[in-house]
Amino acid sequence: MEWCLHINGAGDLKGDLSLEHISSLERSAALQSSLTLTARLIHEYFGEINFTRCVFGNEFCEHLAPSPAALESALATTNSQNLAFTLLTPYVSNGGITAYKKLFVLLTERGGGEVVFNDWGILNLLRREFPMLIPVQGRLLNKSLRDPRVTTIYAASPAPPAAITALQRSNLDCDSYTGLLSRLGVETIELDNLPQGNDLSFSESGMKISVYLPFGFISTSRICMAAGLHYRKQDKFQPGAPCRHECQTHLLEYTYTNSPFGNRDQKFYLKGNTYFYLHTEAMMRALFAQAQEGRIARLTLQPRLPMTQ
């Protein structure tokens, strides 16, 4: 199994890549304990790990696309350290397609690599104009329910087995779909670690499974609360509106105080346009057990909430 690190830039690779150091990169006090827990559990299951790949970029917001200079710098550093490279891309407007096309040109010129697509338009562009780049289906195109308010409740309740199975799977268990992806040149699928558990039996199709930790995405939007900070009220919350990356200044933590169930201590995190849940210890243990069974080809550690610029 491959270990992959989500880097914020070349600077992340200049220092110590130990779990202890990496788990201290996130500045948020609210998130720190989760990263410490993640590092402890990784060590418990896998010992000290070696990263052989880096991911760079953003999956959720086209306004957070890296500059060509930042991409070039990240590429140079990963190449110099013999690390494989993956560029993340989000869902995009036509404007985003234009912006990412420049990055794909650069990536191709620098020897290529993987591109995670979370938008069918990005895949179409890659296939037509950048056949050297390797497409990876991103986690936003995996449509499994990830509503942590209820999915753990469903999983623990005496719901019909067919319903539980449907919640732990997706269209990825259909041979027709994995066959389509293969024909499109996709061999790797990214997933979230679901609160209700993942049924990874589709790995028998030959698709490689890559899972992120310790943050799962809940929901995302072209309408960004943080971007509204600098607008007059009547102009706030417009789709795709230009921003000043206000999302980089703060984090908003929600506590599920209005839950009809017993999970009122549950937390959700908003940064920019996207909401996240944290993996619990039980979720990570379940994921690592699946990794040890050989069902997972890659684990990507995100040492910061993945909304960095």
Add this chain to the structure above:
Amino acid sequence: MKILAPISSYDELEMLAANGAEELYCGIVPREWMEKYTGAIWLNRRSPKGGSLDSYADLKRLVDDAHKLNLPVFITLNAPYYTAEQMPLVLELAHKLSDDVGVDALIVTDINLLLRLSEAKLATDLHVSSVAATLNTEAVRFLLNFGPSRIILPRSLTLAEIELIVNDVRDQVEIEVFMLNDGCAFEEGFCSTTHHHTVGAFCTSLSEMETNFEWAGRNLTNRRQKWLRNNLTDYREWVWYVNGNGCGATPKGLPFGPCGLCAIPDFHRIGVASLKIVGREASPFKKMASVKMVRDIVDRVRTGIPKLYVIERAKSLREAPEHCASGFMCYYKVD
């Protein structure tokens, strides 16, 4: 440019046709699905209770009589995904809807289902649901591989973005846009939450949760805290609008909710094929009032009334100038 109205019962057909609907869409949830998956797993994007028909006989009667009125009927099969176990049931349903019921199009989200239906070469057309999150021309081109006759654009696209897409693909596929009623605070195709009645929509649920801001770097000063809190309050107000002004209505009972009436002249000019009114689960009165409002504006646009007069009329129809002025009730910003 057609007016697409939601319908959830045969009894609504005559009323919707008489008030100006030109296309209809609805859902059906067969008994076999409910027995197997209960209400926890939705066959389409609405709860089985209230948003969908539940028998082929009812649907057949609706489709046959709608066709007598020259109204095509489209059916939602637009769950974000179907598993391998579900797929045979869904494909069987699609064949029945096409061959036995004679529906005019199936509205599909899951790329795998789209693939399977395109290979099945059904008599019915395929429409790509807004839940597929088709946000750019390249994505439309990708979807054209599966032969859809129409693509429904998400409500999060701006007028300028819609115009770019329509200009690029107008000869290859019809484009449908949202016109009235429910909003979505998130990108619908990238929202992995449920609207199940036990918890409600995530976006509105968030508005009632305790919150805590954490500032990156230096201290979160009182001034910054106030700045962030004020913005959160504005955002929650916007979510209230997205949620149909808290599911409210004017004193005359006209429904509030996200609205694109002022953009109809632009959609007509751009060449959008269809204007979608949301709300299969809504009351017959809300459906009727919605169709009447859209038809009123569309008729004016069709007769060439200038845009500014049309916008003035649209705002007067909403009977709530303060809500129109807020800017939060509009799907689209109109110049």
